[in-house]
Amino acid sequence: xxxxxxxxxxxxxxxxxxxxxxxxxxxxxxxxxxxxxxxxxxxxxxxxxxxxxxxxxxxxxxxxxxxxxxxxxxxxxxxxxxxxxxxxxxxxxxxxxxxxxxxxxxxxxxxxxxxxxxxxxxxxxxxxxxxxxxxxxxxxxxxxxxxxxxxxxxxxxxxxxxxxxxxxxxxxxxxxxxxxxxxxxxxxxxxxxxxxxxxxxxxxxxxxxxxxxxxxxxxxxxxxxxxxxxxxxxxxxxxxxxxxxxxxxxxxxxxxxxxxxxxxxxxxxxxxxxxxxxxxxxxxxxxxxxxxxxxxxxxxxxxxxxxxxxxxxxxxxxxxxxxxxxxxxxxxxxxxxxxxxxxxxxxxxxxxxxxxxxxxxxxxxxxxxxxxxxxxxxxxxxxxxxxxxxxxxxxxxxxxxxxxxxxxxxxxxxxxxxxxxxxxxxxxxxxxxxxxxxxxxxxxxxx
Amino acid sequence: xxxxxxxxxxxxxxxxxxxxxxxxxxxxxxxxxxxxxxxxxxxxxxxxxxxxxxxxxxxxxxxxxxxxxxxxxxxxxxxxxxxxxxxxxxxxxxxxxxxxxxxxxxxxxxxxxxxxxxxxxxxxxxxxxxxxxxxxxxxxxxxxxxxxxxxxxxxxxxxxxxxxxxxxxxxxxxxxxxxx
Numbered sequence: 001x002x003x004x005x006x007x008x009x010x011x012x013x014x015x016x017x018x019x020x021x022x023x024x025x026x027x028x029x030x031x032x033x034x035x036x037x038x039x040x041x042x043x044x045x046x047x048x049x050x051x052x053x054x055x056x057x058x059x060x061x062x063x064x065x066x067x068x069x070x071x072x073x074x075x076x077x078x079x080x081x082x083x084x085x086x087x088x089x090x091x092x093x094x095x096x097x098x099x100x101x102x103x104x105x106x107x108x109x110x111x112x113x114x115x116x117x118x119x120x121x122x123x124x125x126x127x128x129x130x131x132x133x134x135x136x137x138x139x140x141x142x143x144x145x146x147x148x149x150x151x152x153x154x155x156x157x158x159x160x161x162x163x164x165x166x167x168x169x170x171x172x173x174x175x176x177x178x179x180x181x182x183x184x185x186x187x188x189x190x191x192x193x194x195x196x197x198x199x200x201x202x203x204x205x206x207x208x209x210x211x212x213x214x215x216x217x218x219x220x221x222x223x224x225x226x227x228x229x230x231x232x233x234x235x236x237x238x239x240x241x242x243x244x245x246x247x248x249x250x251x252x253x254x255x256x257x258x259x260x261x262x263x264x265x266x267x268x269x270x271x272x273x274x275x276x277x278x279x280x281x282x283x284x285x286x287x288x289x290x291x292x293x294x295x296x297x298x299x300x301x302x303x304x305x306x307x308x309x310x311x312x313x314x315x316x317x318x319x320x321x322x323x324x325x326x327x328x329x330x331x332x333x334x335x336x337x338x339x340x341x342x343x344x345x346x347x348x349x350x351x352x353x354x355x356x357x358x359x360x361x362x363x364x365x366x367x368x369x370x371x372x373x374x375x376x377x378x379x380x381x382x383x384x385x386x387x388x389x390x391x392x393x394x395x396x397x398x399x400x401x402x403x404x405x406x407x408x409x410x411x412x413x414x415x416x417x418x419x420x421x422x423x424x425x426x427x428x429x430x431x432x433x434x435x436x437x438x439x440x441x442x443x444x445x446x447x
Numbered sequence: 448x449x450x451x452x453x454x455x456x457x458x459x460x461x462x463x464x465x466x467x468x469x470x471x472x473x474x475x476x477x478x479x480x481x482x483x484x485x486x487x488x489x490x491x492x493x494x495x496x497x498x499x500x501x502x503x504x505x506x507x508x509x510x511x512x513x514x515x516x517x518x519x520x521x522x523x524x525x526x527x528x529x530x531x532x533x534x535x536x537x538x539x540x541x542x543x544x545x546x547x548x549x550x551x552x553x554x555x556x557x558x559x560x561x562x563x564x565x566x567x568x569x570x571x572x573x574x575x576x577x578x579x580x581x582x583x584x585x586x587x588x589x590x591x592x593x594x595x596x597x598x599x600x601x602x603x604x605x606x607x608x609x610x611x612x613x614x615x616x617x618x619x620x621x622x623x624x625x626x627x
Contacts, residue, residue, distance in 0.1 A: 005615040005619065007564065007619075007622070008564075008568070008615045008618040008619050008622065009587060009615065010561065010564070011561070011564035011565050011567065011568035011618060011622070012568045012572075012583055012586075012587040012614075012615075012618070013587045013588070014561055014562070014564065014565035014568070015565040015566070015568035015569040015572060016486055016584065016587060016588040017565075018562075018565050018566075018569065019485075019486060019489075019569060020482055020485070020486070023482075023485065023491075025478045025481035025482055025485070026478060027473065027474050027475075027477045027478045028473055028477040028481075028498065028499065028502065029473075030469060030470040030472075030473035030474060031470075033473060033499065033502045033503050033506060034469070034506055036499070036503045037503040037504070037506035037507055135594055151592075192594070193593065193594045193597075193604040194603075194604055194605055206605065214608055214611050214612040214615060215612065236609060236612055236613065236616075237605050237608040237609040237612050238605050238609060239603055239605040239606070251609060252602075252605075252606045252609040252610065253609060253613050279578075280602065280606065300531065331601070331602070331603065332603060417594060
């Protein structure tokens with residue numbers, strides 16, 4: 001099948017024009033809407049107490065048994081459950097669980113918990129050699145941040161920009177220990193808005209051939225030889241997940257996705273989806289296995305925390321092992337500090353389960369607001385980026401120290417679509433225009 | 448005849464000038480929101496219900512949401528969510544086939560006929576799950592980037608790209624006569 005969808009794209013555009021032809025829509029009356037709006041009430045003391053008691057509810061085994069405890073131990077694969085460990089590993093919300101059910105809306109989020117520490121300040125890096133941009137793909141590998149691609153920054157109001165801003169293929173590596181940038185060869189594909197998968201000394205990028213097509217293109221940058229290689233593309237767009245010495249392209253359709261074997265430059269199909277009603281899926285490589293978290297139909301319309309079905313690719317790679325469900329809030333899981341964690345940015349919470357799926361918890365930061373949006377889900381050593389509060393700060397949760405690290409805003413503020421990348425030694429923010437037409441970049445050292 | 452023609456709100460108008468009050472926002476943007484909702488719901492009543500629900504939910508949060516500068520994305524997300532919820536209730540009663548599995552793909556006698564193509568595309572839109580349909584509307588009616596679509600739909604950017612890609616692939620199969 002050709003990657004050129006010009007005819008189909010035009011057909012959709014024409015269809016919508018045709019659909020709206022002759023249809024009239026008058027503005028609504030704001031006063032009527034205000035009168036119909038719900039009245040917001042502050043939660044009473046009992047509700048606050050309930051919130052403080054809640055965290056992740058982990059259900060193990062295929063029977064869907066609810067375990068009304070914060071910290072569970074035992075074999076997830078066998079479905080047996082042992083006593084809860086005494087230690088509150090990650091400083092999760094104390095107390096029991098509401099235990100009402102795991103349907104999502106009945107389980108409130110955790111109360112603010114964990115001590116706070118102030119971080120050091122952001123420092124502007126040496127001038128970046130990259131032109132101003134947003135949506136660059138960035139990752140940390142062997143002492144350097146690799147920043148590739150992106151698009152021209154928006155000079156129009158958010159949401160009002162044309163879709164086809166100039167895409168970029170250049171990139172540079174930043175070494176924070178030397179405060180030095182080094183230009184990279186141009187990428188053979190256009191990448192933006194998605195971090196690469198790091199496997200060995202290579203960074204794997206999923207993008208498109210020209211920035212406007214939706215057909216996937218795939219390439220790798222070898223940090224050791226500083227060379228690019230265009231590789232066989234997966235069948236459909238998706239999200240890359242580093243999986244041991246392989247790369248998984250997790251799809252969002254009926255097929256779960258494909259696995260890339262670097263040795264043969266061949267993609268293999270993952271086994272068929274074990275669920276008939278998948279709405280969304282995410283995945284993470286943890287404990288030397290691929291874990292897939294599936295949002296199923298019954299949970300998809302719910303707000304708040306949602307129950308995800310957990311499956312693992314079996315050792316043969318030929319099938320899925322159903323492990324139970326986990327109730328969390330957040331979009332994409334990440335492996336950090338020996339746990340699998342979800343940052344729910346707008347709610348300042350981090351939910352986690354251990355890699356063995358034996359224990360779980362959740363923590364919340366104080367405050368609310370947008371903060372440094374690109375920080376959400378970024379891993380920096382044993383820390384995970386969550387959202388910030390109305391004072392335009394942002395928070396990292398340190399799983400090792402069980403504390404929140406409150407960050408000040410970077411010099412450029414919280415610009416839309418700027419890129420945030422993490423490393424054990426610090427955070428890099430790249431995005432926007434530094435005033436000279438170059439990409440603004442700041443580094444925050446972490447102890 | 449359809450090339451370049453735009454009926455309703457081009458993207459620049461959808462964002463428009465800065466609005467400082469909820470009242471201004473409703474006055475300036477609700478018609479565009481209704482068009483967006485209509486393309487997703489394909490029904491006047493459902494579109495009105497979805498927009499009203501989104502805006503009544505917005506009002507108590509206006510200060511917080513407008514301070515973040517993403518009111519349009521917030522409201523569109525609410526509209527999509529409202530429609531998804533309603534769609535699921537109906538779907539439980541009347542199971543629908545996945546569009547890519549539908550066996551009644553029409554054969555277009557003259558595939559170069561843009562009007563016929565649009566009709567096939569419109570029919571396909573009616574068969575798409577609501578989130579995928581919303582992604583297609585956001586891409587081809589509102590001309591939004593995949594990053595913006597992902598922000599509105601609350602999914603990863605590759606997921607937004609995948610929604611659109613699969614819709615285009617499904618349309619191609621239908622335009623080519625239902626071949627797999």
